[in-house]
Amino acid sequence: MRPGHGRRPSARTGHAAEAAGAGARVSALGFSWQHPDRAAASPSGLDVEIRPGEKVLIVGPSGVGKSTLLHALAGVLDQEAEPDSDHQVAGPAAGQAGQLLINGVEAAERATVTGLLQQDPESAIVLARVGDDVAFGPENLAVPAERIWPRVDDALDSVGLPGTTGRSTDELSGGQQQRLGLAGITAMRPELLLLDEPTANLDPEGVRTVRDAVKTVVEDTGATLIVVEHRTDVWTELVDRVLVLGPHGVVHDGAPDEVFGQPRLAADLAEQGIWVPGRAAPQPVVRAADDGEDLLTVRDLVVSRDQPSSRALASRRRRLRSGRPVPDRAVAGRPAAEPVSLTIRSGSATALTGVNGAGKSTLALTLAGLLVPADGSVRATSVLAGEAPADPSAWSGPELLTRVGTVFQEPEHQFLTSSVRAELAEGPRRAGWSRERIEATVQDLLHRLGLEDVAEANPFTLSGGQKRRLSVGTVMAAAPRVLVLDEPTFGQDSRTWWAVVDLLAEQIRAGRVVVVVTHDRDLIAALGAEEVRVEPAPAGDGVRQTEPAPAASVHDGWLARRDALTKLVCAFALTVPLVLSADPLTSAIILAGELVALGLAGQRPLRLLIVAWPIVVAAVLSGWGTALLAENSGAVLLEAGPVLLSEGSVAAGAAIAVRGLALALPGLALLLSTDPTDLADGLARTARLPARFVIAALVGLRLVTVMVRQWQVLVTARRARGAGASRNPRLLVKELGGRAFGLLVQALRRATRLAVTMEVRGFGAVVAAGERTWARPIRRDGTDAVLLALTLALAAGAPLLSHLAGLHRFIWQ
Structure with missing residues (x-):
C-alpha cells in the first residue's frame, strides 16, 4: 500500500x-x-x-x-x-x-x-x-x-x-x-x-x-x-x-x-482508431443471400432465465434423443420477453435489438440451444441438425461445436486454455481437424483480430477489447453453421471494430448465419442484418409454476418483519438447551414449540420442512444410524439378522433425529426470513461488531451467491465450446478442474473490481475511523421483546419439564 x-x-x-x-x-x-x-x-x-x-x-x-x-x-x-x-x-x-x-x-x-x-x-x-x-x-x-x-x-x-x-x-x-x-x-x-x-x-x-x-x-x-x-x-x-x-x-x-x-x-x-463524430455511417459490406436454406425455425418462442435442474435437463435430453414425448413446458418461471417467431436462413444476419432487460441475451442463448424454451419451439432443419434431434437444446457439446457457436456477454466465461493460440485451436481440435488446418486457421485469426503480439499470453490477462475479439475468434475457428454473438463489438476502437465486422461478413458470404445481440446501429447497417425487436414481457406475467417458491412464503409476513438481531438471539437461545441435553423429551418440546410458533406467526412449518428436505433426511439417517449402533436396553422391538432394535436404542435414535430437526429449524427460519443487510446493521450497531468486518462479510455473502450463478454459466459456456460431455474419468476430472480454475479466476477478478468500487465509495476510510452512518433505521419494538421472552421461556422450560418427568439427561451423563 x-x-x-x-x-x-x-x-x-x-x-x-x-x-x-x-x-x-x-x-x-x-x-x-x-x-x-x-x-x-x-x-x-x-x-x-x-x-x-x-x-x-x-x-x-x-x-x-x-x-x-x-x-x-x-x-x-x-x-x-x-x-x-x-x-x-x-x-x-x-x-x-x-x-x-x-x-x-x-x-x-x-x-x-x-x-x-x-x-x-x-x-x-x-x-x-x-x-x-x-x-x-x-x-x-x-x-x-x-x-x-x-x-x-x-x-x-x-x-x-x-x-x-x-x-x-x-x-x-x-x-x-x-x-x-x-x-x-x-x-x-x-x-x-x-x-x-x-x-x-x-x-x-x-x-x-x-x-x-x-x-x-x-x-x-x-x-x-x-x-x-x-x-x-x-x-x-x-x-x-x-x-x-x-x-x-x-x-x-x-x-x-x-x-x-x-x-x-x-x-x-x-x-488511429478513434471514433470521430459525424463520420459517414458504414455501408453494408454484405447482403443476405436470396436463396438461403432454412436452418432454424422459431415459433411462438417464450424464453426464461429460470431453468430446470441439471437432473431434469438430462432427463429431457434423453427423452428427446430417444424420440419420447417431453412436457410442453419444461421451465417453471417468469418469461423474459414477449413471444418471438422467425426463420433463420443460411447466408444471412439477424440482429436482436431492444431495451436493456428485454430478454435479448436470454433469447440468443435459447436459439443457440443453451437454454430450454419456456414455451413455443426452436427447431433445426435437417440441413443444420443432420442426425441430431431437431431441438437444439438436446444437443451435446460436441454436436453444438460445429452447428452453433456462441459468444457470451462475458468473454472470460468461455476460455478453456492457458494461451491465446491454444484457445483459438481448441474448437478445431475438438472438431477433429488436421494439425495443418488448425495451425493455418489460428494464424489467420491471430493476424486478422490483431492478437499476434499476445498469441502466447494467458487469455485472462488480456485487455477488455482483446478478450472480446478472442471470444469471437474462438467461435469462428470451428466454422459452425450458425454464430450467435452477444455484443461482439463492445469495447472496440474503429480499427478493431472493422476487423470484427469483416470477419462476420466473411461468415455470411460463406453461407453461414450470424445472429447478434447488439445496440450497435453501425454493426446492423454494415452486416445488412434483419432486425428483430425483442419486447420485454409485461410485469407480472409468468409461466405456470410447477415447484414451490419457498423463499416468497417466508420472506413475507410477521416473522420477516421482526428485528433481525432479535431473531438471531432467539435462534441461539434455542440452540443452548439442545446442545446440552441428550434426552428426546427436551428436543421434542422445543421442536413442537418451534412448529407452533411458526404456525402462529403465519408461516407454513411443514412447507418449511419440505424446503429443508436434505436436513430432514440427514436427521432421519442420523437417528437410524444411532438406533442401530446404540447400546440396547429395554424390550426388543426388532431382531433381523445383525439388526437389533430395542426401546433404548430407538429412544436414543429418536433423540438424535428430533434434536437435529430442532437445531436446524430456527436457523433455517432466520435465513429465509431475514435480509442480510438488516442483520449486519444489527450486529454492527447494537452488538458493536467492527463495521469493516460486518460489511465485508455482507459483501462476501453476495459474492458467494454471484459465484454460485457463475458456476452454472461456466457449465453452459463450456458446453457451447464442446466441453463437458466426456465420460472418460481422466478427461472428466480435467474438465472439472478447468471449470473450477475458471470460477477461481472469476472470483478473484470480481473480488478485485469489487474492492475498487468499495474503496472509491468510501469503504475503509471513514469506516476505519468509526464515523460511518447507517441509512436503515432499526425497527425493534415490543413485539420483538415478546418474541424473545417466549423463546427464552421455551429454552428454559423444555429441560425443566423433562427434568420433572424424570427424563432429562445432559450429554455428559
Missing part, C-alpha cells in the same frame, strides 16, 4: 459532504504509470491541467492508458491490475513517475470525494438491494441518516430507475446495473466524476438517460467530469474539452469542434 493510501477524506464527512458543491482541480505534472508487464509506461509523460467544474472527454488509441489514468485519479491503482493496453510484454516493476494531483494533493491520498464507474457493470454493485447499494457511499461518508434516503431516491430517479429501492440487484440487466452504479456514485455528491465507457452496454434510450443524468449531476453539484468513451458522439455536446492521448502524453487539446471539426485532424484520429 502506498503511503497515505486509505486515509479518510479530509473535511468531507457528515455535513461537509452534503455541502460539497465545487468541482475538483486536476493537475498532471509529467505523470507516468509503469505496469509490471509492459515495456513502456502508459500513460506516459502526461502534462495537463483540468479546471474545477470542467467537463472533459478523453480519447486515444488502445494502449495509451486512458483507463489507467482514471484509476490513478481514483487512487486505486494498487488494487486494480487489469491492463488496458494491447501490448503486454515483460517490463520494469510497477510504479509512478511525476505527480497526479487533485486539489493540490496526490490522488493516491484520496482526500477528495471521487466517483469512479468501471467498465464492468456488475463490479459497480456492492450490496444485494438497490436502495442499500446506492446508500452505501453516503453511509461511508457519514452523511446524516435522514439525508441519505432522499439522496438515494434522487439518484435513482436521475438514472431512470425510480421506485426500485427494494428490488434485488441480481434482477437487473447489464445496462440497468450500469445505471445503478452511476446512481451509487452520484449519491455521494462527488467533486470529481470519473466514467470509464459508461454507456457501452446501454440501449439508445439508456445512453440518453445516462448522459442526461450525468449532465444533471454535474450541473447540480459543480463536479469536474472526466469521461473515457470510444463512441465520442454521445458526449461532444456535453463536454467542454477533448483530450487526445498518445504514447507520450496529450497530443491534442481543445473544444470538441476544434478537435473533431478539422478535416485533416479528424482523418488522422480516425486512422
